Amino acid sequence: MDTMRERFATVATDLLDRDPRTALVLADIGAAKLTEAAAAHPERVLNVGIREQLLIGVTAGLALTGMRPIAHTFASFLIERPFEQVKLDLGHQGVGAVLVSALGSYDWPAGGRTHMAPGDVALLDTLPDWTVHVPGHPDEAETLLRHAVADGDRNVYVRLSEHQNSAARPIEPGRFLTLRRGEAGTVVAVGPMLDAVLAATEGLDVTVLYATSVRPFDAAALRAAGSIDVVLVEPYLAGTSTGEVNRALAEVPHRVLGLGVPREEHRHYGSMEEHLRAYGLDAAGLRQQIVSFLLPRG
16 A cells, blocks of 8 residues: 555646646655656746745745645644744735645654654644645545645645555545444544544444544534544644534533643654554553543443
């Protein structure tokens, strides 16, 4: 199975071939996988080098000319480092682009803290009108990327990861997918957290919703689940979407537990799997927390 990053290169190349309005802006990261696209479309594939603020500025400039630009680099360099440009060059100027990240919260521990961005979605939440997709499989990444580029002139963030589920699901952009139904509560698995959530909830009387689009948040699907106790399992900062749950269930008394990457830095290298285990985001850690919250002993 290919990775989400590999699928991105394939899809981006195809989009450049098919749509003269599509442009791609790089900051060295991923450029080696897009050499053929750059040779075929030198006027629409721009590599600005390791200049992330310029990456967003050029992307916004292309959008101002009527192009549908895609900007791509690691999440920490795409959202966190050039955040002022994201806020002003895109949002304040009222133009839209597609930002496609790689890595994420814990994908490459050997890269250190500079290559980890658990706060990226929470940071975008400080800005209005962003669509955020978090695929859990390369096939889902392709579906969401193609939808993002075709999504008018909206600002869209597609969060790719080395962490991925074993199988793709029949997702629909903007909607949660119901995979199990139960009475004791609802667990919302975001993107690559699905496999661990399914293993953690095996045999439990809970509803499992699968979310690959988190902004806008599918409040209707959550309300339709009928639960007043909700566990969110996100592959980024813990609690990022608890406010969305509270708004969705504002008319009823409810409880929400937000699981994800803690604010405290895990100061070890190791592997992605070791980081997930340290955060309690592996199947065993999730089961313990879900059972404790939804099924306390009487």
